[in-house]
Amino acid sequence: MTEKILLKGNIALAKGAIAAGCRYYFGYPITPQNDIPEYLSAELPKVGGTFIQAESEIASINMVLGASASGVRAMTSSSGPGISLMQEGMSYMAGSELPGLVVNVMRVGPGLGGIAPTQGDYFQATRGGGHGDYFNIVLAPASVQEMFDLAIKAFELSDKYRNPAMILCDAILGQMKEPVVLEETKTVIPPLKPWALTGSKGRKPQFLKTLYLSDGEQEAHNLELKEKYDRLREEDVLFEAKGLDDSEIVIVAFGTVSRIAKTAIQMAKREGIRVGMIRPITIFPFPTEVIRETAKRIPRVLVVEMNTGQMLQDVKLSIESSVKLRFYGRPGGGIPTPEDMLREIRVMFNEEGF
Numbered sequence: 001m002t003e004k005i006l007l008k009g010n011i012a013l014a015k016g017a018i019a020a021g022c023r024y025y026f027g028y029p030i031t032p033q034n035d036i037p038e039y040l041s042a043e044l045p046k047v048g049g050t051f052i053q054a055e056s057e058i059a060s061i062n063m064v065l066g067a068s069a070s071g072v073r074a075m076t077s078s079s080g081p082g083i084s085l086m087q088e089g090m091s092y093m094a095g096s097e098l099p100g101l102v103v104n105v106m107r108v109g110p111g112l113g114g115i116a117p118t119q120g121d122y123f124q125a126t127r128g129g130g131h132g133d134y135f136n137i138v139l140a141p142a143s144v145q146e147m148f149d150l151a152i153k154a155f156e157l158s159d160k161y162r163n164p165a166m167i168l169c170d171a172i173l174g175q176m177k178e179p180v181v182l183e184e185t186k187t188v189i190p191p192l193k194p195w196a197l198t199g200s201k202g203r204k205p206q207f208l209k210t211l212y213l214s215d216g217e218q219e220a221h222n223l224e225l226k227e228k229y230d231r232l233r234e235e236d237v238l239f240e241a242k243g244l245d246d247s248e249i250v251i252v253a254f255g256t257v258s259r260i261a262k263t264a265i266q267m268a269k270r271e272g273i274r275v276g277m278i279r280p281i282t283i284f285p286f287p288t289e290v291i292r293e294t295a296k297r298i299p300r301v302l303v304v305e306m307n308t309g310q311m312l313q314d315v316k317l318s319i320e321s322s323v324k325l326r327f328y329g330r331p332g333g334g335i336p337t338p339e340d341m342l343r344e345i346r347v348m349f350n351e352e353g354f
Helices: 009-019 035-047 057-069 080-085 087-096 122-126 144-161 171-175 217-235 256-270 288-297 311-318 338-350
Strands: 005-008 024-027 050-053 074-078 100-106 137-139 164-170 177-180 239-242 249-252 275-280 282-284 300-305 324-329
Touching: 005 009, 005 144, 009 035, 009 100, 009 144, 009 164, 009 171, 009 177, 024 035, 024 057, 035 050, 057 074, 057 080, 057 087, 057 100, 074 080, 080 087, 080 100, 080 122, 087 164, 087 217, 100 144, 100 171, 122 164, 122 282, 137 144, 144 164, 144 171, 144 177, 144 217, 164 171, 239 256, 239 288, 249 256, 249 288, 249 338, 256 275, 256 300, 256 338, 275 288, 288 311, 300 311, 300 338, 311 324, 324 338
Parallel strands: 024 050, 024 074, 074 100, 100 164, 137 164, 249 275, 249 300, 300 324
Antiparallel strands: 005 177, 137 282, 239 275
């Protein structure tokens, strides 16, 4: 029988990072993610790693950039205001084609906000956040098990595409405890990186840069980045789909909200309403195709988020205008209840014309 241990979400993520071969952490304290640096400050040295509490979030992301350029797996973590300060560094990493993991355990905003649960940083994460034509790879866990598993997956995708990856979760997932399987087979050895700056060692020097001054050189670089993001959309979209075969309504939700939606779906079933769900796991790349094809068969889509409608924009871009689309959001620390969702399901089910 596989052994399970009870872990807080933030700790599971930190354990996943170590299992992934991450040996460098740079960060600055901010709630509700402080368990991550606290744990790694004690555990990284035990596996030959390095922990540095930087003087700011700006310093943190630039330390990740420098460590990544040497070929190691490195990470940082923060919450909304700190992630905002990291945007320039993340743009530089994307432009230099450097991997690395950034974890955002979201807190309420705009501004300083508070530590209540939210999904208000979806735009910040999926639109890049910094300047220039780039995207982050963004994964959204929905369980403490996925906090562990997706930490490993994030490093794998980040190295595969030489691009910053982000794990986006809320305070509920960061602070809650659940049983987790920590399989030894999930401990991975980071790949060799021939592009890393490790000294010439008898070969020609190589460079990592974001400044391209020759005529047309920057455009060519940006088009190469676009090709990479297009390949990412084709090869590494992750999602969970449940109950779509005979559904009359489809809920699209990610993270904690998707867990609440599962209860609402069971409640609707008892009333004779068949409801399915699509849960994006990668929110960049977004599961556009599966939502588009599903909405052709089931033209009633309910989007639920802990914000005023951010993932909603990606769903709108995925469906045709004939699809009946409804949104329910709770911003600023509000949490949708199963009863809230059931009410919205009933409204959609009873609407005329369907």
